[in-house]
Amino acid sequence: MSASSSKDEVIIYTDGACSGNPGPGGWGALLIWRGKKRELTGAEPESTNNRMEMRAVIEALKALKRPCHVKIHSDSALIVNAFKQGWIENWKKRGWKKANKKPVENQDLWKEMLTAMDDHKVSWIKVKGHADNELNNRVDRLAVEASKKYQ
Template identity: 65%
Template sequence: MKEVIIYTDGACSHNPGPGGWAAVLLYGQHRREISGGERETTNNRMELMAVIESLKLLKEPCRVKLHSDSAYIVNCFQQKWYVKWIKNGWMTAGKKPVENKDLWQELLALCEEHEVEFIKVKGHSDVELNNRCDELARAAVPR
């Protein structure tokens, strides 16, 4: 399997409000930057969109090291929250509907195609590619 490194980030001006997402994908000597935005969204949705859109670009099953500063995403996979959500009919432990179910379902389907390792990075620190994603995501927020 090809090994791909991905950095992602989401941004939101007000929450909810206009938001942007971005990703930097690295494969060998290749580097690709992507971004997009929505007029009315949340920060968590933008974080999820960054991951989804980056994985959708992969043309074949890959081994992915995905770096994110989103505890929402990283904890979901590292602590397997999604297993309980599915078992409970997409309800949280507090018996409330899981927020962003549509995006979580899309992301889980993509994770079945690829071998994804989610790695937590500290946001707004000295991680160059995380900072680049933050810059791209903020620039993608619709004005």
């Protein structure tokens, strides 16, 4: 992909929620491009919080219609650290095993996320959950509301 310009920069906020862990889950995503906002949500009858956090990122990326520079804001330390600290590359080198030799959980979603990222330049921004970040609080509300579909 060629160098990104401001016109193809997309800001994404994502969050997942689960009532019980496992239990009914929901996810929410907010995409911002050229000042326009688009909200996405979804739910599953049986999931985990981590799976819903991951699904939010995947569905937000899949909603993009062309290659973009994407800045993903997430309160999931697992997801942000997997990319920023190189965990995911190490997992792949070890055949999707963690340092303790145990299989990486949710490999299906990690692989789907990597595929969804393929056409984009992705930057990861860790935000504090349940704090004063208005946009993160919005996707949290979307995720919680979506999870109620199966409660």
